Amino acid sequence: MMLQKTSFILLIAAFSLDTFGQDIDQLLEESSESSTEYAIATFKSTRIINGHSIERMTNGQLDFRISHRFGEINTGAYNLWGLDQANIHFGLEYGITDWVMVGIGRGTYEKTYDGFLKFSVLRQSKGKRRMPVSISYFASSSINTLKWTGTGTLNTWDRVSYVQQLLIARKFNERFSLEINPTYVHHNMVDTELDPNDIWSIGTGFRFKLTRRFSFNAEYYYVIPPLNDFRSQATFSPLSIGVDIETGGHVFSIMLTNSLAMIEKGFVTETTGSWADGGIHLGFNISRVFALKK
């Protein structure tokens, strides 16, 4: 009993000492512990380079994107190291809510039309609610509209491909963010009977922020070789390196990449350039965001 009383008094004394010593910084810390702080700007835009980052357009924001890849550098002086060729992808992408975005696009590569849906599953946070990673889910479909030069007639659906991705990212600190993207690509129709319709890949990418408005990015998709690999065309795993430059209203990215296509279906499964042979493309992406709702 005696002991209890003493410890009770000690407790009160200790508590009063504690609150007496409370200063403004402690007060802020206490009050911020009761709220959740979400990681922001894990990546600067909705793409790391070619592939998607976990970032989304938030409610009412429209992103107009122009992406451009020149030809392969190893085509030499005759093609001005690829600069004579132009491959473009236009995209209009919109945030329906703070966690769902949709986009449509059109690319020169195979005269492809594409559409995608991306939504946030988890957000990295600290404070009251703690979550070590951000996770988004991405699904897209695309259709090749090149004139059919083969024999017979084709069903439109035969030229459609689908992509599904889980995007898992963590912003480790102010400078460094890393993402891992398990990816599944399905082609309704492939070149030969032996070509696989389903391709799996593991994508990784990171952002390293160098200054307030300048960051270095790299991205690599390891394409898992199919079990019975009789692909009619040799393809390579896409590797891209680049920089993001932010100029206030828009994000400008410049990159070197061995893929020509700018959508998942193309760059994951149909990259024919090889870094070793100089099959590299210089390219850029421009993203301009408009706020349609205020």
Add this chain to the structure above:
Amino acid sequence: MKVKILFVVLSVIFQLTQAQKLVCKTGHIWFYSHTPMENIEAHNKQAVSILDPSTGDMQFSLLIKAFEFKIALMQVHFNENYMESDKFPKASFKGKITNPDKVNFKKDGVYEVEVFGDLTIHNITKPVTAKGTIEVKGASLTARSKFVVTPHDYDIAIPSIVEEKIAKVIEVNVDATYTAN
């Protein structure tokens, strides 16, 4: 036994000294940037403040990331490019009411005050003076103020491409209601 009495006395003294301070945990601090091109405003409703009526000592502290903008991208730019909130997460003010004798903390009313002190934003500290009011209403006390801050003074670089859209002088508003701790 003596030790126990000492503890009791000590804790009572601490509680008393404590009681003199007023605390605010949900202070509302917001700012406007007005230009012909664009109007921007952001609100932070989680600012904390301590006010000592006996001396007029006044302190504020807030987290930069707790400022909310209507456009999410602006909030990202504000944190990433301008305030560098990962590096400098807080903004704070430490100062004094220069004329605390003008305020009767026991009587309801609105009293005009002037506050002088050091404002720290983006890790740069500058002396500021602001006019404001203190409203005493029963047990609660509300401090309000409006003053201006120049981003340039705090080494906040604004690139020329967005110069037209961000005001040279930002209007800051404070509304903090205190209760005895």
